[in-house]
Amino acid sequence: GQNIDQPTEMTATEGAIVQINCTYQTSGFNGLFWYQQHAGEAPTFLSYNVLDGLEEKGRFSSFLSRSKGYSYLLLKELQMKDSASYLCAAVGNTDKLIFGTGTRLQVFP
């Protein structure tokens, strides 16, 4: 079957670094997306990985290992506004996104 696993909740301190892990199982693989979703709002696109390695975008980076079915989102220099849910989603052979249930991150001062 197809499945996405990520932790339900994480907490971190302002200014710190946090890593949100995601493991996936899909029939075929055509990419891994990360989205940010603030409470009551729609998800917004953060990053896309299709090849192994690290993609960096400012304070956010995303890593992919296709052989391990594993990705992580790294958030540096955490700010209070980073408190949100982070959704991992994989694309299999069907070109449809399969979403995890999301990781709710709380950043404390």
Added chain:
Amino acid sequence: SQTIHQWPATLVQPVGSPLSLECTVEGTSNPNLYWYRQAAGRGLQLLFYSVGIGQISSEVPQNLSASRPQDRQFILSSKKLLLSDSGFYLCAWISSGQFPDTQYFGPGTRLTVL
């Protein structure tokens, strides 16, 4: 610029009443369009997707239906709402020919069925 609209933003409906949610996209043509539902504490569930006018694929059996009467319009409907239909309904689009095929979401409709 490309934008996506959904309305209404919030909706409270009694059980058994009909439903119509609308999604429109501007600034693009021939987009792939998607309807998702997000129930409280759960992940995004794909309900329907469309690759063109009149072309609808259903992902899960339910009392909902979708239609695409125009290239940039996607409608989600129900004849009789159930309590379990409550949730956050999101429309998403992918511009044809774009790489990667990133889905961008509309602002969503929060539906409460009482």
